[in-house]
Amino acid sequence: MNDNFNAAPHRRYNILTGEWVLVSPHRTKRPWQGKKEETSKPEMIAHDPNCYLCATNTRINGEINPDYKNTFVFSNDFGALLPDSLDFKEDNGLLKAEGETGICKVICFSPNHSLTLPDMEVSDIEKVITTWQEEYKELGAKPEINHVQIFENKGATMGCSNPHPHGQIWAQKSIPNEVIKKTEKQKEYFQKHGKSLLTAYIEQELKENERIVSQNDSFVSLVPFWAVWPYEVMIVPKNHRKSISELTDKEKLDYAEQLKVVTQKYDKLFDTSFPYSSGIHQSPTNGEYPEWHFHMSFYPPLLRSATVKKFMVGYEMFGMPQRDITAELAAKSLREL
Amino acid sequence: MNDNFNAAPHRRYNILTGEWVLVSPHRTKRPWQGKKEETSKPEMIAHDPNCYLCATNTRINGEINPDYKNTFVFSNDFGALLPDSLDFKEDNGLLKAEGETGICKVICFSPNHSLTLPDMEVSDIEKVITTWQEEYKELGAKPEINHVQIFENKGATMGCSNPHPHGQIWAQKSIPNEVIKKTEKQKEYFQKHGKSLLTAYIEQELKENERIVSQNDSFVSLVPFWAVWPYEVMIVPKNHRKSISELTDKEKLDYAEQLKVVTQKYDKLFDTSFPYSSGIHQSPTNGEYPEWHFHMSFYPPLLRSATVKKFMVGYEMFGMPQRDITAELAAKSLREL
């Protein structure tokens, strides 16, 4: 590793988005007198009569949840996107807007209210992946859906209003900003080198062995060189897979295993149910994207303890993201747990 | 106004960054069971012996603050950027990093610990602007500084660890991501039309009169068409000014007045000391940027009340920003206060 990384402030380039992050390794010494997060108490009961995600309970719109045994998917009762909303276009050069349609779904990972991903059996995490695959395929096949965003907000700090283990899918007509950036960069590389950008990147990461958190036959979990969030992790298939629908059975098992390993390490890091937003970036569904190499990222806000998070405010909003610990140190802490 | 804006989910284009925001006007009806923010209690004392920003107190590094009467500027004792840190470059195509130098400063707006910007006299806010001008000029004149970011984080929710009225400046060698995007878009427009993008934009906004919050002779405060944060506001000079250093005396007074008006409206909106990050985007300091039209933006997180904020998580991190109320409704609420 370049010794300067831990010695001097520097910026690092994100090859997937083309944007930079400011790294200030000396800044961890800063005393923190600001806001403390509340730590979340673990849920004790497997079925909460007041939870609208638990099996057999009634949701706000009057529907009754089935007595589901593994995963359960339904359309979000307050979706930000609606399937049949008005299509319109306004463009006078300065004010540009267009109607956006889509489908928002909620995926319960388990009927057990008290679990989170790291507590689940690998075989049950596999069932979550199967559900993601089915949704990605089914939604992506619709002519009016061009992009399927699978994500999870975990913990109150991440705007999650219900501890029941669940994630979301927002599928829509247009391709979101972040995905456009990553498509461009991956395409550039693929056209020039005939292999995926992430194939080359993880080859180098596996050789350098400085930012790897965990791996198995088909997946590697690492803190990306350009990580923004303190303990950001990316889970990447070793073989070039454009989306989760291309996984073999063995790969699916290995993916589930890495999901468990990473989230377990997170919970151990500060001895708390670790909050994060995670998301899967993969090929849009409106055509062929041979350059896309799917990956799942975790953006966790905690910085120093269960109660002290990194604030992405002021400078980060107006300038660029800034982080205090290096990706290498974060990877080391996670790896050694 | 286009009636569809309040009727259907849509996306809007940010002419300054080239990015989109998803607007879901129907989503305000969603019940909120999630995290509540703590409201900040107003500070009661004008001088707090435990505050490291109050006059005559000792800071963590042993320095004693002067008995300042208006503003007071010092170098951040825990700056993310350092003036003399190592310069290095690493680039193998996939791992790209370079040493970054800079200067981080803290600006106390007033010796009075219990004030915030909206409580201050317009003439005292003018002195804050004068200090910003001096710092922008002085820092910008250094050959090793190419960009000067002035900003304020207000409130514990925005990572501010001290209620004493203060802001920050991070000045650095490279141009941050956000500023690069805005430079490109403004340049494109300026080269094509021979006037600044924001000149044309505010002309149209003043004509439509739908998103204006307040104005005086030289400044207009509005909720931009592409606003991301619920009550985001942009303060823009009516005359094309590349930076705050180009303001006439009259313009400076008018700017101070709008700063007071906007922040006062904020405090009234939910009857609380309104948290936000604000920042000034203006011409970088490493050359001529005839296209730049300076503006100050406020990014406030509160959505529905003093305790319910908008979370930019999951979908917003992986896809694109999403908002619930339209810019037009937000502007109306602020305007009518």
Ligand SMILES: O=P(O)(O)O[C@H]1O[C@H](CO)[C@@H](O)[C@H](O)[C@H]1O
């Ligand atoms: O420098 P402060 O006020 O201690 O810190 C605050 O503002 C900085 C600049 O926006 C951020 O990097 C920090 O995360 C935030 O807590």
Ligand SMILES: O=P(O)(O)O[C@H]1O[C@H](CO)[C@@H](O)[C@H](O)[C@H]1O
């Ligand atoms: O849909 P939820 O879980 O109620 O809401 C949460 O996730 C959404 C998608 O990331 C965000 O837009 C909301 O701000 C957040 O509170």
